[in-house]
Amino acid sequence: MRARDIMTKSVLSVLPSVPVGKAAAMLAKRGFTALPVVDESGQLIGIVTEADLIGNRFPVTEQAAEEVAAAGPATTVGEVMSSPVVGVSHDTDVSVVAREMLTGKRRSLPIVDGTVLVGVITRRDIVRALARTDEEIAADVRGKLAVIGGLSRWSVQVGNGEVVLTDSYQEASDRAVAHALVESVPGVVSVTILTPAGVTA
Numbered sequence: 001m002r003a004r005d006i007m008t009k010s011v012l013s014v015l016p017s018v019p020v021g022k023a024a025a026m027l028a029k030r031g032f033t034a035l036p037v038v039d040e041s042g043q044l045i046g047i048v049t050e051a052d053l054i055g056n057r058f059p060v061t062e063q064a065a066e067e068v069a070a071a072g073p074a075t076t077v078g079e080v081m082s083s084p085v086v087g088v089s090h091d092t093d094v095s096v097v098a099r100e101m102l103t104g105k106r107r108s109l110p111i112v113d114g115t116v117l118v119g120v121i122t123r124r125d126i127v128r129a130l131a132r133t134d135e136e137i138a139a140d141v142r143g144k145l146a147v148i149g150g151l152s153r154w155s156v157q158v159g160n161g162e163v164v165l166t167d168s169y170q171e172a173s174d175r176a177v178a179h180a181l182v183e184s185v186p187g188v189v190s191v192t193i194l195t196p197a198g199v200t201a
Contacts, residue, residue, distance in 0.1 A: 001183060
């Protein structure tokens with residue numbers, strides 16, 4: 001399962017020129033904790049979080065408080081955003097995304113294709129994939145495999161998200177395609193393909 005398989009593709013992002021108040025309103029209205037910041041061409045350049053916005057009005061350090069007292073709080077997202085920002089490739093395995101979230105104590109991560117923002121993954125997205133039953137996963141797997149030899153070709157077993165396929169055909173040319181298709185099903189942890197003789201392909 002890759003980042004692209006569970007990410008939210010309709011991403012709400014902001015330009016660095018957006019007023020701080022508008023960004024705060026967007027977060028409050030949508031219930032988000034962060035917004036990716038992009039330039040005019042869609043390149044990811046930063047992220048603005050609830051903490052960034054709160055810290056802009058209620059500085060934590062004495063130096064920051066003195067700067068706000070002298071110049072006033074920042075007015076645009078570009079002045080308060082965190083940059084550089086960690087952007088994860090859409091091809092990244094979800095296990096890597098989960099580790100990045102946990103070790104970095106992040107609740108969401110921007111997903112990029114190169115440097116262009118293409119999606120966002122939240123902890124909820126990962127939990128939703130983990131919550132899928134083996135029966136739901138198996139049904140999706142069968143749907144994917146229907147285009148490769150039909151359902152008579154494949155035997156599908158799923159346990160705790162681990163998928164085992166048995167290919168009734170001797171021909172192995174489609175197995176790499178089958179592996180990629182099944183791996184893209186949300187909730188799939190691993191994919192093993194066996195030959196008719198029960199040998200791992």
